[in-house]
Amino acid sequence: MAKLVECIPNFSEGRNLEVVEKIVDTLRGREGVKLLDYSSDADHNRSVVTVIGEPEKLQEAIIDMAEKVYKNIDMTKHEGGHPRMGALDVVPFVPISDVTMEECIEIANKVGKAIGDRFNIPVYLYEKAAKKKTRENLAKVRKGQYEGFFEKIKDPDWKPDYGPEEVNVKGGCVAVGARVPLVAFNVNLGTDNIEIADKIAKIVRHIGGGLRFVKAMGVKLEDRNIVQVSMNLVNYEKTAVYRAFEMIKMEAKRYGVPVIGSEVIGLVPMASLIQCAEYYLQIENFSMDQILEKRIME
CATH class of the missing domain: 3.30.990.10 (Formiminotransferase, N-terminal subdomain)
Structure with missing residues (x-):
């Protein structure tokens, strides 16, 4: 190899x-x-x-x-x-x-x-x-x-x-x-109030007492007139993408703000997204060997 x-x-x-x-x-x-x-x-x-x-x-x-x-x-x-x-x-x-x-x-x-x-x-x-x-x-x-x-x-x-x-x-x-691979993952909020994004980011990130392997900050998206919580998940195996996503949704509720989308920046390990599929679909029997493309490439 x-x-x-x-x-x-x-x-x-x-x-x-x-x-x-x-x-x-x-x-x-x-x-x-x-x-x-x-x-x-x-x-x-x-x-x-x-x-x-x-x-x-x-x-x-x-x-x-x-x-x-x-x-x-x-x-x-x-x-x-x-x-x-x-x-x-x-x-x-x-x-x-x-x-x-x-x-x-x-x-x-x-x-x-x-x-x-x-x-x-x-x-x-x-x-x-x-x-x-x-x-x-x-x-x-x-x-x-x-x-x-x-x-x-x-x-x-x-x-x-x-x-x-x-x-x-x-x-x-x-x-x-x-460094090890990380996931750059941003969550968009249905508001233009940057203070809300900043407060949520502070709660979610490790340095603010949040998730251990998350770095986060609030960002204003001027072209869309919304804000986002921009994150780096520096160890997706220990802090899964869906955990960060769900925590932001939970914190956004206190401000009456919806989550209206998310985005991945750059490339991410396949396993990080499969974790999300397992969680949201509640798949009980999943194995990486069930990925069609993986089997084809073997």
Whole structure:
């Protein structure tokens, strides 16, 4: 079995689709690398890419993509609903086949050092690649966002792992890490009141006393005049998608607000959605071997 690593880079452009295509083009037609998916969100002003490949070739592809990001995105002009610290905001590596987490940590270090050296960008290692316990949680690393990092970086506790010790004005900073697969899952509410979304997010997320493996925040979707609870489920096996969904529905009731839809961002493990089917359909005899496509691919 070939060594395969997944990377899910997020960059801070979701409105200028011409720029998005320029950046994503760096990942197309490369030997040993396959672009699986990408999506852009104008309200978040952010794009999420999913790419898979052989370790060394994937590293090269991500560094080439970073070069295009830094040429085309100016953080002094960026605004959007999603927290961000840089033009290339986060670059997580995920082991897929015949690759260990330790190897992904090594890849994160190599890519982080290259971005720091070549593009003069402060780099912070997070999740499994973090060299400090305080940097494992991406939310803590990114706290203050691009605007706040000009002061934050002066704190000795927030000296970058790679790159310069001052913020790159145009490119900002970047978080590079290694982690297990996560599910990016958003729940839309039938209201335009962002305070309600914020309050529900605070209750649902782990840091607010909610579900252990959920990170959440409220976001306004200006084009639809509604709000959403935007989440990352960092371990779907221990906190299932349907549990987060049901908890949001329960909390929304206290405000008389309906849940009007949900969305998945990027790619998700099949098992995370099958868990939902089992729960809502109350299937008693289910096995993964009953998935037609799985049997065909065997």
